[in-house]
Amino acid sequence: MKKAINWKFTLILLLIGFMIAVQYNSVKNPKIRDTRDIWAIRQELAEEKKLHSELLSEIRELDNTISTYKSLSESSAGQALNDTVEKLNRKAGTTDITGPGIVIEVKPSPESVAYGIPITSISSDLLTRFVNEVNRFKGIAMEIDGKRNTVMSSIRVINGFTSVNGLNVSTPPFKIKIISPTLSESEKLYNYLLASSIHDDFYLDNLVLDISKPMNDVSMRGWPEKFENLYLQELPKGE
Amino acid sequence: MWLPLLGLILGVSLGLLSDIQIPQLYSNYLSIAVLAALDTLFGGIRAYLQQIYDDKVFISGFFFNIALAAGLAFLGVHLGVDLYLAAVFAFGVRLFQNIAVIRRILLTKWSDRGKVSEKKFQE
Numbered sequence: 001m002k003k004a005i006n007w008k009f010t011l012i013l014l015l016i017g018f019m020i021a022v023q024y025n026s027v028k029n030p031k032i033r034d035t036r037d038i039w040a041i042r043q044e045l046a047e048e049k050k051l052h053s054e055l056l057s058e059i060r061e062l063d064n065t066i067s068t069y070k071s072l073s074e075s076s077a078g079q080a081l082n083d084t085v086e087k088l089n090r091k092a093g094t095t096d097i098t099g100p101g102i103v104i105e106v107k108p109s110p111e112s113v114a115y116g117i118p119i120t121s122i123s124s125d126l127l128t129r130f131v132n133e134v135n136r137f138k139g140i141a142m143e144i145d146g147k148r149n150t151v152m153s154s155i156r157v158i159n160g161f162t163s164v165n166g167l168n169v170s171t172p173p174f175k176i177k178i179i180s181p182t183l184s185e186s187e188k189l190y191n192y193l194l195a196s197s198i199h200d201d202f203y204l205d206n207l208v209l210d211i212s213k214p215m216n217d218v219s220m221r222g223w224p225e226k227f228e229n230l231y232l233q234e235l236p237k238g239e
Numbered sequence: 240m241w242l243p244l245l246g247l248i249l250g251v252s253l254g255l256l257s258d259i260q261i262p263q264l265y266s267n268y269l270s271i272a273v274l275a276a277l278d279t280l281f282g283g284i285r286a287y288l289q290q291i292y293d294d295k296v297f298i299s300g301f302f303f304n305i306a307l308a309a310g311l312a313f314l315g316v317h318l319g320v321d322l323y324l325a326a327v328f329a330f331g332v333r334l335f336q337n338i339a340v341i342r343r344i345l346l347t348k349w350s351d352r353g354k355v356s357e358k359k360f361q362e
Contacts, residue, residue, distance in 0.1 A: 021254020
């Protein structure tokens with residue numbers, strides 16, 4: 001008799017436990033209602049498509065590299081590898097490059113000179129903002145006061161001085177060089193920067209931007225520092 | 240004693256792991272059903288302790304109470320009256336009463352046992 005009661009109690013308790021758990025589930029993490037309208041969804045779709053096309057172009061580039069490797073004979077495989085390394089080095093900003101670009105001079109504003117306001121180093125926030133603004137354009141190379149700014153670079157304040165790659169940026173005036181892939185893209189960047197609101201941000205810090213017209217051969221130095229390779233290891237040969 | 244507890248744990252983990260969610264609309268019904276189930280459960284425990292436990296009453300009470308509570312809530316929604324509050328009130332009061340009775344019975348048992356062991360000790 002007692003066994004039968006136990007058995008029934010167990011069954012009922014199982015049911016109760018299940019019900020409580022389901023209730024807990026539904027109260028604790030309710031499914032969020034999708035409230036996006038059609039335009040928001042289209043926007044997201046457009047972003048995904050952009051990503052898709054970027055990935056596709058990347059794949060195409062890699063496919064090209066692979067076919068180069070394949071088409072080359074055994075003896076010139078080394079040459080192909082060297083080319084790739086050279087290309088990667090250029091991409092990472094370790095080599096000196098020359099190309100179409102613009103030179104921007106950051107100067108103290110005439111008003112601040114007239115009033116005798118002391119010239120201070122450019123703030124790291126402002127410089128970061130500027131770099132972000134310029135980075136809307138793809139495939140550019142940038143040099144700030146002689147320091148190459150790449151994806152690996154850091155802009156930060158060290159001992160009160162704004163620095164790029166750990167080296168201090170001198171107080172204004174200093175020059176920022178931007179090299180674009182083609183002259184027309186350089187012109188696009190020039191026009192964009194002329195109309196950009198970044199001027200106001202600089203003016204608030206008593207600085208003005210003097211943007212030169214696009215030139216055909218702007219040259220900049222590479223970033224001489226070596227990469228720190230923390231994760232990749234060379235495979236033993238012959239495997 | 241342990242088997243029902245095992246059932247409870249099994250049920251809770253089953254519910255949590257399966258990640259079943261009911262729509263917000265029906266969450267009221269489920270909450271009241273849970274309340275009804277708990278009321279029946281404690282009623283059953285009380286009846287068992289008072290030795291008036293009946294299988295049929297317990298099982299039928301369990302399902303009937305749940306159905307009645309959910310039905311009342313459903314009716315309330317359609318009539319625009321919060322009828323489910325009536326069920327919450329009724330089950331809440333009964334729950335408290337049942338638990339109080341269970342407590343008293345257990346207390347009596349416990350003190351009786353104390354007396355018996357004292358007697359044994361004196362002998």
